[in-house]
Amino acid sequence: MPSRSDDPVAAALERAATLIEHDVRALAAANPVVLIDGRSGAGKSSLAARLAARWPVEGRVQLIALDSIYPGWDGLDAGVDRALDGILRPHGRGYLGTWQRWDWAEQTEAENHAVDPSLGVIVEGSGLLTPATARLGDVRVWVESAEPGRKARALARDGETYRPHWDRWAEQEQRHVERDDPQALATRVVEVP
Template sequence: MPAPVILIDGRSGAGKTSLTRLLLERWPLDASPQLLALDSTYPGWDGLDAAVEDVTRNVLIPHAAGQQGRWRRWDWGAGEYAESHGVDPGLALVIEGSGILTPETAMLAGVRVWVESPADSRRERALERDGDTYRPHWERWARQEDDHVARDDPAAHATRVFVVP
């Protein structure tokens, strides 16, 4: 039987990373889970779908089959892929990031979380966190999230929904 998989999805600034941090701090099993933050895999500001497809094909599907998966880190400064990282199928896996909860990925994870938060609160948190680096890309990224929500209806595939004011 494959190790547990937890997916944590939500729009930018919703609170995914904070929730993930709390989960990891309170992890109930002896062996710590592997964490894959999609922020490390998005191939640029237009890469939401590409990262999800890559992680599904190269991490989630192999993990479910009990095989080692691999993901590639995106070097934002260089604008290209950098090193790759292995994912041990014998260890629990937590994947956190916008776009990760789709009909396909839902079938590969036992716990599926959607984090919901109002747009103004999300924007304030995201821009406070990432500042001027993110500001010019906010709308561009939000359109990709809108497409994901309309196409994949992640909240409908969640086993848990958290609402963050």
Template sequence: MSSARSRSESDPVRRALTAAVEHTRDAVVSIAAANPVILIDGRSGAGKTTLARELIAGWPLRGRVQSVALDAIYPGWDGLAEGVRTAQEAILRPHARGLIGVWQRWDWERGEYAEAHAVDPSLPLIVEGSGLLTAGTAPLGDIRIWLESPARTRRDRALLRDGDTYRPHWDRWARQEERHLVDDGPAQLATHVFAIP
């Protein structure tokens, strides 16, 4: 056994995310839909992007899966709720109706919208981002995931990932996530809740 494998197996975060991926793959297969929609929510640093990436890498159905990260849609550091509304109206509702959805990427450096992207309703779809599970989006997701993770480890992971770009905005973003928890109760809207240490 390699040392890399043993380190991975001894890492509780890695083990929890691997288990979450396996459970989600099983759920995708069990719903027997050609174009399922998976929604992944959780606070910053909980592991949403890693879960989505690994789910895509081992997608259990034939063909390809498309994904959208809300980080590409939020219109700036105060845009959590607006980004979720955009995802609901421009991506999830059209997908549910069998229509092509179109969303624009937010250019964080320029502070403005950039190029447009299309979402094919015939293909499976993974959408991940903080604030995603709401009363409006939940009915549009076949599998709805909430990742629960402690504040300290989330913060450490998020700042390791984004460093000085994110550090000055951590509290500002966290307040929007806290409003989401109170207003929307995302864990109660989830079909699956995974604890990530």
């Protein structure tokens, strides 16, 4: 097994986390909002976890994955709308936000979670960078990665539960890319092999 220094994906994510950490520091804000978008398997969750572990602002950061919010396999747009209405708009106005977890096993809504407007927040997920969300993100990241690597990582992560849904999810991502041009909305684009 290669060491982390020999792993090009891990090295790319470390470089990206360092750059984004500098972006957050440069804001000089007490409660910055970082949005991380990219197609499935690109490395969004791993990048968000690395950034959260080295969060450069006093106090904890709230890390929210849209995978916990999407209402099922056809819910990419609905999940982004839920994040916009429940997390980003309230946070931007200084109000307590809430989001409801989607229980994938039961295919139903689950418990609610609060979002403290006084703390920074990292939201990551496919479909996240839209014209509406971009207005509310201080640092907006697009993670670019070619399909073969993304698909291999996503299926290794989620196994056979994801395989039958890959194409239908990829179609939703493609519609998002064509409609919203998330790379153009990003303040930072990172490449992951």
